[in-house]
Amino acid sequence: MKKNYSLITMVCLAALMFLASCGDKSKFPGYKRTADGLYYKFYHQDKTAQKPQPNDFMKMAMTCYLNDSLYYDFRSVERDIYSQLTGSKFAGDLQEAYAMMHVGDSASFYIKADSIAVRYYNQDPVAVGLKPDDYFRYEMKLVEVKTPEAFQAELVRMRDLQMQAMKAELAAQIENGEVDKEDVKAKEEQAFWDYLKENDITNYTQSGLFFTIADTTAGARVKEGQTARIRYVAHYLDGTTLGSSDELGDTYEVKYGSHSVLRGLEEAVGLLRVGEKGRFVLPYTLAYGDKCYNGIPAYSNLVFDVELFEIVE
Secondary structure: OHHHHHHHHHHHHHHHHHHHHHHHHHHOOOOEEOOOOOEEEEEEOOOOOOOOOOOOEEEEEEEEEEOOEEEEEHHHOOOOOEEEOOOOOOOOOHHHHHHOOOOOOEEEEEEEHHHHHHHHHOOOOOOOOOOOOOEEEEEEEEEEEEOHHHHHHHHHHHHHHHHHHHHHHHHHHHHOOOOOHHHHHHHHHHHHHHHHHHOOOOEEOOOOOEEEEEOOOOOOEOOOOOEEEEEEEEEEOOOOEEEEHHHOOOOEEEEOOOOOOOHHHHHHHHHOEOOOEEEEEEOHHHOOOOOOEOOEOOOOOEEEEEEEEEEEO
């Protein structure tokens, strides 16, 4: 009798599992279900492609549907959408979906809508019109994966591009007389002294070039007529990058005494010994002066981080 009871129990359990499986398939036909309750279907999958690692940022092309109606199109935002692969906020959530993807993969996922509202956006599901049995359907394509370091560098690059555009617009406004030049001059002069104070830069030359030199060496200084090979990064006082030697090659050559570069930069090169690095704060009088130049506003104070790499005859 005990043996028959065990057999009946096993048959019943098998039947329940079969019914549960049928229920999953009938809920979203064509979709598979993970152990955590995430429903998924791949349109394209390449398991040999790059896969995001924890804390990586993923550039996604993504749309969200509720009951087959478009709920939100993330592609409508005027910037790239990146999601970070972190720990799950609930079983069967977006993080589990992200972790299944490879670069180039496209897939569809059904995720509990009320859980998304609460765990991702801290919203009351009822207040935003969601019912307990609602699911969001996410249509996703993983376009690109960036490490946290690469993503941060991209953010800085995008910020610099936006700030450069703003500087160019200001330069145009000054040129067109839409902005009072004297007002710009006064603000830049105040910003110059504020920057020196905030960064504790007190060394200066007779011309008004302020500087600080790190890790001094016994290397040679460049002489007039010699060529100094330098590495540099130039930026505005607010940190917006203006340019660097990386954009021109491994190093940039300055023929010392030829006055072929900004007066402040040439003077900076002369203050360095081979192997030294320094930060040089150029007042606008040692940079582009009171004229707008190639998108650089008049009265712009500039900062150059310079390394004297080598001297050649």
